[in-house]
Every structure is written in C-alpha cells, then in structure tokens.
Amino acid sequence: MNTTKGQMPEKKEPKNIHELFACWQDDGQRDHELDWGKAAGKEL
DSSP states (O other), X not given: OOOOTTSOOOOOOOSXXXXXXXXXXXXXXXXXXXXXXXXXXXXX
C-alpha cells in the first residue's frame, strides 16, 4: 500500500495475544460477575 500523504498506512497484524489487546482498556468486569441468565434452548 502506498503511504504517501493523505493515505492511511498499512495495518500491522498482531503477532500474539499481547499485541492484539495492547490498546484494550480494562473495564474491570469479569465474566463470573455478569448475570448471563438461565440457559435456554440448545445452549447446553
């Protein structure tokens, strides 16, 4: 891709999970703290 002025540079693909979530802002919630409700239908 051409990176001349006015064009976006090529996106860098993450090489690992740490790079993938490097800019992730933690909201402090964990899945065990959320109310997922009862399983219904074919969920189990």
